[in-house]
Each structure stands twice: as structure tokens, then as C-alpha cells.
Amino acid sequence: AWDSATILIPWYLYLYCGDTGILEEHYECMRRYVDFLTSMASENIVDFGLGDWCPPVGGPEGHKCPRIVTSTAYYYVDALIVARAAALLGRKEDAEKYAKLAADVKAAFRKRFLKQETGQITGDCQTSMSCALYQGLVEENEKGKVLEALAAAVEEQNRHIDCGILGTKYILHALTEHGRVDLAYAIATQTDFPSWGHWIKQGATTLWGTWDGNASRDHHMFSDISAWFYKGLAGINPDISKPGFKNIIIRPNPVADLRWVKAWHNSMYGKIVCNWTVKNRQFTLEVVVPPNCTATVYLPTSDPTSVRESGRPVKQQPGITVDDWSERRLRLNIESGRYCFTARL
Secondary structure, eight states: OOOOOOHHHHHHHHHOOOOOOOHHHHHHHHHHHHHHHHHHHHHOOOEEEOSOOOOOSTTTTTOOSOOOHOOOOOOOHHHHHHHHHHHHTOOOOHHHHHHHHHHOOOOHHHHHHTTTTTTTTOSHHHHHHHHHTTTTTTOOOGGGHHHHHHHHHHTTTTTTTHHOOOOOOOOHHHHHTTTTTHHHHHHHHOOEEEEEEHHHTTTOOSOSSSSOSSSSSSSSSTTTHHHHIIIIIIIIEOOOOSTTTTTEEEOOOOTTOOOEEEEEEEEEEETEEEEEEEEEEEEEEEEEEEEEEEEEEEOOOOOOOOOOTTEEGGGGGGEEEEEEEEEEEEEEEEEEEEEEEEEEE
């Protein structure tokens, strides 16, 4: 997981900035690292690294999720990214080679760790199931059961997090992306041990390196909740098909008692803004799309006919194309500009 930074960071820079130069510069190192993992793999399974370091109980190495699960998952992700980078750089042979490797690792992961009947992943804990969902290691028809197993693991801990460094990165995103933002929000807003709120109650003004606070008290260990504020709650997300926020995915998630969110991101094209409020079941979304960009908006609503932009029916407004309505969201494609949407929740 730690070593995969050599692959993940160039990929994130490409995804958020849209420049393939970073991939060109680092490609050889990225490819060689995947080959190194392959040299250690046994039947496409890798058992290497620290695993889900520093869970709430049991000391640094007391994680419930076997290291082999998270390490094999990163092997898959690393191979997949190298395949995508190779395709972008015109290295067709490498693209095919590493795409096949990624597919083989995914198949091996599912065969070795997935219990088809129950959706449980080896370790049967929050990190195990959220890892499989977050890293894309289960098929579409398997996600429902894995999500159920993950939700059960969360409920078993009274809606508290029970993860170390890796699961903490996965769990909020995995729950949100698969329709259980309510559980993600419940985890994020707990105030007793273990939780971020527990730190705050003890006077924390920084992120701590362990849930009990008995080590570093200024550490990046559990900080991905900050990314979740932007991606999961506000709903600002990059589009892998049009990187650098050339097209922006706007997918806000109103939840529970949360009444407002304000977020912005300075992209390569300018400032992206996504603010929303909820009052009397009316959802109001303010969006700013920078010049020369577009956005795909997934607007939450129980009634697509209620959707307005600046007070007028959305279909009558220029710069907006209404796509479809499914899973209580109206999908809109919008051009650059400033918008104010309202909808009934």
C-alpha cells in the first residue's frame, strides 16, 4: 500500500490536472514496480507490506483484515493504472499486457477471498468489504451482498469505524458510492471512541496518528475524511474520461440532519463551486462551472418535474440538457456558467 504511491500519485496528478507528462516521466518506474510485485506473487496473490496499520484496538499490527487481502487489492489497482497509463502513452503492447494482468488478479482475488453466498471478504471486517468495493474487485451483481456485509460490520460496531489506515481511506467512499451515505455520515459524526469527533472532544486541533492518541498527534494517517467532505458530501468529483476537471462530476449527498455544505476547488480551468442547502424538503444547489468546462450533475430529487434552475423549469434553460432520472437522481449535462437548481427531496 505504501509503495503504491509511486503509481497512485502520478495517476492522481493526471486525473486532477489532465497532464500526461507526469505519466510519461514516471511510467518506467510504475511499470517496474508492478513487475516487482509480479515476481513476488503466487497465483496472482501478493502478501507483502504492513496491512491495515493502527486499527482502534490491538496495537499497530492488530488489524482484523489480513494483509494479503489489501496487498492483493493494491496489486490489482497498480496493474490497472499501468495499463491505462500505457494506453494513454500509446504503448499498446504494455496496455494489453497489464490489462490482462489486472483481470487475472481480480479473478484470483474473487476466487480466494470472496464468499459468494454472503458477500463477505476474508477477514469479515469493515476494511475487508470496503477494500473490495473501493478498489473495484467485485462484479456488479456481487456488490449488493458485499455492501450488505459491510453495513452489517458497521452496525456491529454501533456505527463506529473499526479500521486502520487503509480501511479508513476506503470505508466512507465505499459506503457513499454504493448508496449508504447515511452510514458513512454516521461514522463521520461519532463523538466517542473511536472517531474523529472523539479527538475533537479531547481538544485536538490536528489529525492524530492513532485512534487512541497515544502516538503522533500531527499525522496524515486518517485524513481521507477531508477528501470525503469534497467528494462524498459536497459532491465534487473528477471525470476519468475527461481528466483535469474538463468535465466535472457533481453528485451531492444530502443526508440526515445536515442542512448545508459549501465547497470549492481551484482546478486548472478555474474555480469550481458546489454549495447546497436543505430546507423544508427543498434542495437548493448552487454550481459554478469554469470557462471551457462542462459538468454532469446528479441532482437528488423524488420528483423530476419539480426541478428548477433560477426559478424556471430546467428544460427551458439554456446550457442545460436533461439526461435521465434513476435512483432518485436527475442527471443533467451543463455548460460553463453559474447555476442555481432547486428540487423536491
